[in-house]
Amino acid sequence: MIDFHCHLDLYPDPVEMVREARSREMFVLSVTTTPTAFEGTSALASDAPRIRTALGLHPQLAHERKGELALFDELVSTTRYVGEVGLDGGPELKRYWRDQQFVFDRILNACSTAGGRILSIHSRRAAGQVLDALERHPGAGVPVLHWFSGTRRELKRAVAMGCWFSVGPAMLAGEKGRALAAEMPQEKVLTETDGPFAQLDGRAACPWDAKGAIAALSAVWGKSELEIEARLLSNLKALVSSA
Template sequence: MTKTPNQSTPRWVDFHCHVDLYKDHAALIAECDRERVATLAVTTTPKAWPRNRELASRSAHVRIALGLHPQLIAERENELPIFERYLPDARYVGEIGLDAGPRFYRSFPAQERVFERILRACAEQGGKILTIHSVRAVSKVLNHIEAALPQDRGRVVLHWFTGTLAEARRAAALGCYFSINGEMLRSPKHRQLVGSLPLDRLLTETDGPFVEREGHPLRPRDVATTVAELATARTQSPETMEDTILRNLRRLVSV
């Protein structure tokens, strides 16, 4: 007799998805519950957090992160007090971090100010789980984490990590996890990097709707494909990798 799966137990993990940027926002939350995808719905501005939280309030599998995206700091730094007002009620924080890409480099000093303040506030309150953006700024991100967020005061997941092998080792030593999406596995260089990451620190993500496949934005359920690709990259069976990701998530959230 086949056992019916427990609908409260996740099967998949999408630890970084912009759920509120899909046209069918509410339907997508229902889909995550139906497909048993433990989904971290990140926000890009603190003003978006209350409505996102309301829509996911009855979800078994979707959790909302309070964010202030580094690419928006030039226009949104003044929303930091709003972020700090909501922070006591937010267990998950993101998307936050630094972006030193050409389009956003002019705001980098402001990004650093905001990032440092957020990390220190998270450390003061304790128990937060952060998903962090680090485009062309991995070393700076790690410097700030090392200075402002002790490992016993919060946990960090590096979203779409594309640093060097040395930076990956440093991040792992600081207790960081790494969320992997399918796009990261497209290039041989990044596949090699992913292959070097500690197996017990790996999670999966979509970064949808920004990542597309065949012209369609990825949805949280599409991490099933990423798990299979990640298993190939790590020479494991898809079932073993699926179990590993879920075990890593349980360890992460046990903070």
Template sequence: MIDFHCHLDLYPRPAEIIDQAQRMGIGVLSVTTTPSAWVGTLRLARGRSVIRTALGLHPQLAEERKNELKKFELHLGETRFVGEVGLDGSPVLRSTWAQQKKVFEHILHACSEAGNKVISIHSRRAATPVLDLLDKFDSVRFPVLHWFSGTHSELQRAVERGCWFSVGPAMLGGAKGKALVAAMPRDRVLLETDGPFAQLRRTALHPWDIGLACQSLSDVWTTDRAEAERVIRNNERLLLVDEEWADN
């Protein structure tokens, strides 16, 4: 199975995490927060068949790193995967909102032009504006809403737009997260950890902790873990058709 949203480069000892994931056969989408991090993060995955690296520009850094959009465009052809990108409507980021929107719109336009990109999207307190922009770029085929925390009506809109959803142990640890996951189409759910930022019992999550999310999913779906794993693996193959990565 695959951890569809993990910040490998931000662990204190990333090489150890990568080695363990490789030994366990756990796939990892290694998301980046700035285009400047792309080259170094891609280097971490060298020779590791379970790792794919995503090119990102995190909304929390949009204001100070907007000058890196040219670098984003430079590297976009080197990967099918984009992330972490999106919008963040938290009060502390209100002053950067206009720049966030410009940056995210620029990224979606670039992805629309490039075609066939899988995009891991941040939408905290910003689900409706994110969906508004996704509607504007309707040729973006594979948006994956990471740790979705919007309303149920926003969730329904995202489903109708064709979004996928990556969910993790931290999200599934609360009542709201479980209720949202229960309402998601099972055939569009993927796993994530958001490590090392996301924690469980004050300990950073690691890629192999997607197993905890799978166990929680089986409870939400009122099925056994083997069936939950079967659904997740099938979803990975559907999203990543013709890619060997989904068969790890």
């Protein structure tokens, strides 16, 4: 199984979460929300080769943590993965929009300077602006739009730009999420959970709950779960080899 967007460091017992994910032989992309969290989160999975840690600065924290951009610049050379980064157009964050744009542009520029990275990108209520930023920084790397919730038009634009997508059981529980997944290129989709933020049956999603996304994609794409699993594994190998 693959969980391409999970906050391992934010579970009540991160060590146990890593142990269980490793015992299940999962591939997990462990995203971070601040540069200062990167080294400690990386240490959690130091003996788990299938768990990779991404360097992030979450858009909801951009106004508070923009002072950590210098640290981001120092650390970006140590990992192939960057996330969670992006923009958030939620009304509660409107007053911090310029900070978000400044931080995201700086991050994309740093990734370009480093030769490109695999990016796990947040785009809630800001898909168009995220795509605009990616067009300004074509060398930033391979964008993977996490939990994409934009319009069909924005989806088509993202597909035309070569974006990838990570989808989880919480996203696919809704009609809109399933409709968007139906139009995503199957060769550029990976599964995620967004745990522990995403909730399933009143509890925090765990990495192995990505299996629920496999079942949902099976229904959406009209293929068996075995076919979906094979497709996802092939996708992951293609993404890693292309970056």
